[in-house]
Amino acid sequence: MRLHGDVSDDEEEGAVMDPALLSSSSPPAGAAAAAASRLVVGYALTKKKVKSFLQPKLLLLARKKGISFIPIDETRPLSEQGPFDIILHKKTSKEWQRFLEDYHEVHPEVTVLDPPNAIEHLNNRQSMLEEVADLNLSSFYEEVCTPRQLVIMKDPSSIPTAVAMAGLTLPLVAKPLVVDGTSKSHELSLAYDEASLPMLDPPLVLQEFVNHGGILFKVYIIGEAIQVVRRFSLPDVNTYDLLNNVGIYRLPRVSCAAASADHADLDPRIAELPPRPLLEKLGRELRGRLGLRLFNIDMIRELGANDRYYIIDINYFPAEGKINVSSRHISARVGQFNIVQVGVSSPLPKVGLAGG
Numbered sequence: 001m002r003l004h005g006d007v008s009d010d011e012e013e014g015a016v017m018d019p020a021l022l023s024s025s026s027p028p029a030g031a032a033a034a035a036a037s038r039l040v041v042g043y044a045l046t047k048k049k050v051k052s053f054l055q056p057k058l059l060l061l062a063r064k065k066g067i068s069f070i071p072i073d074e075t076r077p078l079s080e081q082g083p084f085d086i087i088l089h090k091k092t093s094k095e096w097q098r099f100l101e102d103y104h105e106v107h108p109e110v111t112v113l114d115p116p117n118a119i120e121h122l123n124n125r126q127s128m129l130e131e132v133a134d135l136n137l138s139s140f141y142e143e144v145c146t147p148r149q150l151v152i153m154k155d156p157s158s159i160p161t162a163v164a165m166a167g168l169t170l171p172l173v174a175k176p177l178v179v180d181g182t183s184k185s186h187e188l189s190l191a192y193d194e195a196s197l198p199m200l201d202p203p204l205v206l207q208e209f210v211n212h213g214g215i216l217f218k219v220y221i222i223g224e225a226i227q228v229v230r231r232f233s234l235p236d237v238n239t240y241d242l243l244n245n246v247g248i249y250r251l252p253r254v255s256c257a258a259a260s261a262d263h264a265d266l267d268p269r270i271a272e273l274p275p276r277p278l279l280e281k282l283g284r285e286l287r288g289r290l291g292l293r294l295f296n297i298d299m300i301r302e303l304g305a306n307d308r309y310y311i312i313d314i315n316y317f318p319a320e321g322k323i324n325v326s327s328r329h330i331s332a333r334v335g336q337f338n339i340v341q342v343g344v345s346s347p348l349p350k351v352g353l354a355g356g
């Protein structure tokens, strides 16, 4: 049963080493490897994700801990595969969601990472940020909010009036409303003037651009573990830019392409990481509210307001492989399982400051 609507594997480039080949020294024997394991993780991921996440070092380390990763065959019933202790997935189609929920009804003892109905919240740029508004951070000096934004479902000609009614301030970042793993869902634009707004293509979210010194914090939350890295972001927009630019500007894939800024020579007021206790509280709150254990938060600090942070994006099961340190350790604890301690060297591609 080929599940439609996913970013199908056939579209992905490149051959991928089947991790099951690594789970035993003898010829590939997923079942035998699984039988010898303390913990069996079935996974349903695109080839791109397998390549970026299930790196050989992770698999060998997991194997030492008695953990094996077994690919799920989406053309066969899940109940005929396994048995699994954990199912790890990043698939968005409705068929897959039903497939997994039916299986989990029969096998409630299997940990699903993460429940599809929880992941669904992050597939929409409005619902993904709704929980942020209700965060209880009263015991913190810092403020964490989201930029003011407006959802436009259709009728581009209505955008200028809607923006004026909402009192949004230009420039505005236009983002596709739906996030579905395709590159189209990452096609962002920057709108400088009201007259250009009808050129946008709904459904979209229009979000006020917040100057933040060109540095973004990517906060990875994996179970109770938290890892934060700096990335180059879009440059600030000043009054001169606003007065001398009109139109809609397509933005590059900043968060994917951005190189690490962890070792860049930056103004400490811009580069200083958010306070650890704040990130830990954010992690706890959002894990509980979103019902997720594998996600990351894109966070910026308002330029000149050292204690005001904005969460602008939340991603499910993002590319941990881009966490930049010469080697990184993430300990992921899920429920009663301690999945893996990951030590992987992951040099980052060097790119210039994005955004031009």
Ligand SMILES: O=P(O)(O)O[C@H]1[C@H](O)[C@@H](OP(=O)(O)O)[C@H](OP(=O)(O)O)[C@@H](OP(=O)(O)O)[C@H]1O
Pocket (backbone or CB within 6 Å): 048, 049, 052, 090, 179, 180, 181, 182, 186, 255, 256, 298, 313, 315, 316, 317, 318, 319, 322
């Ligand atoms: O949204 P931003 O902040 O850009 O972060 C993206 C999203 O998490 C992507 O997932 P999605 O497309 O589902 O939102 C993810 O693609 P994968 O999950 O396919 O890896 C990218 O990984 P890389 O493309 O490997 O960088 C990661 O950089």
Ligand SMILES: Nc1ncnc2c1ncn2[C@@H]1O[C@H](COP(=O)(O)OP(=O)(O)O)[C@@H](O)[C@H]1O
Pocket (backbone or CB within 6 Å): 147, 173, 175, 185, 186, 187, 188, 207, 208, 209, 210, 211, 212, 216, 232, 233, 234, 254, 255, 256, 298, 300, 312, 313
């Ligand atoms: N409201 C905003 N203010 C300032 N910069 C923003 C804003 N929204 C997005 N950006 C910049 O654009 C990048 C991509 O936006 P994001 O919402 O993370 O989309 P994606 O899901 O494609 O990563 C961010 O990493 C940040 O650099």
Ligand SMILES: [Mg+2]
Pocket (backbone or CB within 6 Å): 255, 298, 313
């Ligand atoms: Mg992002």
Ligand SMILES: [Mg+2]
Pocket (backbone or CB within 6 Å): 179, 313, 314, 315
């Ligand atoms: Mg995103």
